[in-house]
Amino acid sequence: MMKASFEKVEANKVVLTVEVDSTKVAEGLDQAFKKVVKKANVPGFRKGKVPRALFEQRFGVESLYQDALDILLPEAYEAAVAETGIEPVDRPEVDIEQLEQGQALIFKATVIVKPEVKLGDYKGLEVAEKDFSVKAEAVSEELTRMQKQQAVWEPVEEGTVAQGDRTVIDFEGFVDGVAFEGGKGEQYSLDIGSNSFIPGFEDQVVGMGLGEEKDVEVTFPEEYHAVDLAGKAATFRVKLHEMKRQNLPEMNDDFAQDVSDFETLAELQADVEKNMAERAEKDKENYIRTSVVDLASEKAEVEVPAVMVDGEVEQMLRNFEQNLSYQGLNLELYTQFTGQSVETLKEQFKVDAEKKVRADLVVEAVAKAENIEVSEEDIDQEIAIMAEEMKRDAAEIRTLLEAQGSIEQVRTQLRLKKAVDLLVLNSKVTA
Template identity: 55%
Template structure:
């Protein structure tokens, strides 16, 4: 097989391929064996029609499309390997010649991974990050723990306010007609959570137990149910009960309940230590982000739209997976937020472009600095994953292999090593005072 690559502009080029005639014949044979199983010709049993009879009756051309479907993908893959290009999108294929006894000739217009021209990436200045835990941060963490361990108590003598749980019945109408999904009984709604239509929760605030009220709202223009988007609605609401968080006292008993310590002072000392470790990890993450962004900004690269679209798809998949761990899915989220999938993809586009750019720059730095990942390092990553997911290393390896993700694991490890290289070769400077 012959294959040649010619760049025509930026990240676009043409792959020209010629496949030997004997491989064309072999593909036609496979195509015949595939289609003959379903061919009926009088005088012959199904699937037993001789090749010559088949071609005389239907023509060899009837096999061409099936043969192309067999031969083109494998020939294209071989041509990509032979020319050493890295496609990032599906090719536009133009078959110039395909016939029995002749070579297959085709051209494929291909978008490839862009070239990266690196700028400065060593000696980058990174502002120092404070890891000191302030009294305000410690108090904020204690308050968060209080909130987590708070008890809900019924409030009878005060109106509802933000932060309360309002137990309500509601019945929604548009132009006096009830609509699907607009009715519920004894629904628990956290006021101020923003989980209902804009303007709804604000009008429940101030209601008292036993009150009934008509609440008027307007559905967002981007609401997922088109028949309701932008429409005004009236909800008949009855408030059955108000529940309010009662925070536990910050004392030794609280420390015993939420930790292994007997006194509040011991607990606070340990909590401060934990916060310091967390701030240290966060500081390292911030420093990594700054040094990668600076190296990326100093580089020159034109990113194909196909790579951005692909990364947006990856981000959408990851987002949906995170939602599922919370008992939701993408469809439910879009319903609650009043957005469309296209809206969400548009919001992710800038971040997707940044991710692609940063990864391309890191890959190029790894090439320049000959940063490689050993088999031992891959094994170490597998061991970490096995420990994290409480499965054997062989199980993790099998899962990744089945998903085609073993190479991705090596690539991710290489990117992390490259980021570590940038950190080692950066300069920490005093943060600018505000």
């Protein structure tokens, strides 16, 4: 019914030659006729009732070719990919070489395929030691953070702005005496020390009194997002309307009871240290896993197709949009606020995208080299973990995954995870 072969023409490009039997072509033409005859307008016949011979005499069999191709090509291409074992990573460019009634359909498909990976040494990798121990200073900083969350902001009626104060200001910016777009704000809330304004701005608000107006002199960074302002000196006319200062609660047993279920500050501190130690252990594990993959990638030889990088960039952009939505923003608003274009964002994602694609290809090659398999028991265990995290029944999660056609995706991810486990198991941490 069908024959297929392929020829490698470039590092990651092949030409697939497919021949579809004339019997199958005839079936495709029959289906095409049944589709188009419903719309054929021939005097003396109702739509859908025109005889095939008369239709071809009036319109020509060639009028069925495109619809027949739409029917035949997807199935033939998919079967040819399965028969030859190639792994396309992009849509094919198809050239029809022969399509005639009574003859075989012959077409060529030029397609970018998943690249071959030549693995280097991936066992015995040496990961540089990194300190993940929890320092007393870090525990103290976490308690201070909790303390600040309980702080009460109280108005300051006398004195001047100090670091850490929360202010309400009006401002308007000028470059060479001319106001610029986006440089004006009224009743703007600014925390001094947040570094959310141009470098030097907040430092000059320190010392201002209520109702005071002042010219703040700053220089925009050389790599400022608004190109027309980058590197330029600017003057901001600032008026201070309000200032508030944090009144921190005393760090004692009462504080511990207010922020937790513990009775004493010592118990709270011990719990904070325990939680930080658990997070540090996970950070250490992630560091080692990331490091061994990076090292294995560096030692491997692989030419990453641009189309795979572009696909990963698009995925990163979708993830970025999703994260923005959690903050009540969207991509359009973000680009307006930052002055960055979508293309600029994509360019920024590109390096990390290429690194990730390369790493995934290398880990996949390790899994293949080590004949790593995933059993049904492995999948059941993974689904059980997912169900526990989502607080849903495991059978319900499996049904959902099967409906989405995602079981094989779970299998693939588990196979890659096992490959990374193997890299870690065969690595060592060195000082």
